Amino acid sequence: MLKLVASRLALGILSLLLVSAAVFAITSLLPGDAAEELLGQYATRETVEALRASLGLDQPAPLRYLHWLGGLLTGDFGRSLANNVPVAQLIGARLPNSLMLAGATAVVSVPLALAIGITAAMWRGSLYDRAVSVLTLSIVSVPEFLVATASVLVFAVHLRWLSALSAASDITSLAQFFRLFALPVATLCCVIVAQMIRLSRAAIIDQLRAPYVEMAVLKGVGPLRVVLRHALPNAIGPIANAIALSLSYLIGGVIIVETIFNYPGIAKLMVDGVSTRDLPLVQACAMIFCAGYLLLVTVADLCAILSNPRLRHP
């Protein structure tokens, strides 16, 4: 089992390395470079050359990649082109906000989605199941920003529960904290719960088709026990995968939600970086998101390995 786990971890690290190479390659394909961008069109050749040398842009691309990678590993993400502040400082100020948003969303949405997905699978074909299917398919096939604006419309405009604007800076009491936080979290949950329900329902139904479930039913085991004791343990691997994959929807959702609510998180930082074409900032944010995503997928695969006795004791 250790060998299996180690090889899965190694694969994760290899993927991360390849992804970093891809991110670096895309952002340095264009002929012009940061030195020209910074100095504008009136710069003389000498000043451009001098700045290029001081930024290390006169070195060949593979060397620059290694330098950049070394910087990432030691926490030196370079300086932002837009306001000449170290990228690490910008990200450091924003990352906790985004992690809080993502964490709160995961805590709310995972149990909710599992409960709905498992019950829908249990009463497969019932009115409840069909309603869940239609609703989740509709939510999955419209853009995240539509779900987000619709929930703003419902929660903040029609029901007037919460203020539509949130800023994590001036929080004095716990109640206020929940008030400001609730709407982005609720919106984000709407975006990702649908996908998670679909995937976990499919994983359970897949198990319910297996012969051992038929055996259990013929033995006279009750439906609740069939699902919870027989099907669920076998579906842990696929469900862990489903959760990891739906959390990749979380990435898309976080970008939209932070933009709509003007939430001071890392996704908003990255979107602003993209519109000012602040490449060092974009590279660093992209690597954080990709590393987070790969981490989730790897953890899900490890869960699948550890929950499966056939893989645990080969």
Added chain:
Amino acid sequence: MKLLASRLRRIPIGGLFGGAIVLFWIAMVLLGARVAPHDAGEIVDMDVFLPASAQFPFGTDYLGRDMLSRVLHGARYTVGIALAAALIASGSGLILGMVAAVRRGWLDAVLSRALDTLISIPSKMFALIVVAAFGSSIPVLVLMAGTIYTPGAYRIARSLAVGVGAQDFVRVAEARGEGTGFIVREEILPNIIGPVLADFGLRFVFIVLLLAGMSFLGLGIQPPNADWGSLVRENMAGLYEGAPAVLMPALAIASLTIGMNLAIDALGGRDALGGRRRSGEAG
């Protein structure tokens, strides 16, 4: 003709409805600018965010422009660009996948590894990086969306083609001494085209959603042109009044993507694809 009619009758009503919506919007790509009552940029009324009326069925936008005309003009960008990008993604994925499946060996290994790397970058991230590096002109958007969804199309085409390639009639063709081109074109392609078409539909939906999201962030189609995502973005101020200007383009996107999903389901596409699709791709 009779065969076609009897086949059409077997398709569930939802599928026909979905297909009709999709065909309507595709027609609007070509005709939208001509059937629109006003020019996209023309200011028709001094009142902004008007509700729906007989004169302006979709109301007016934040500058007092006719929303119906703007949605019809926008079809060209939302539907047209997504179609082009989906053709690139499915086309290159299909060709690479079939060749990899027939040739095997190092070509297969290199292609699979390289495209797996692309799949482990979430699609929105990839889009943001590309736009940061290259700007958001229309050719960049088309190529970007085409590249993002190629690996998924490749995986499906490859796994389908490997299945077909193991069958006897392909072995016979190989034994006859046919080349890769012939085997791919005559033996494999006709046997996998159904699921590949269904996958094309799904890829089209993902691309519509991705590009609409980018435009909503202001990083997609740039003014003065506007796709449906940009229309939602620029009219967000009307959300609190419930103005049709912000709801209508959003509904247009939803009708397109849900219609396509209904059509694929009705043709049995999703079942044909089975477990081959990794759902994470849409994120």
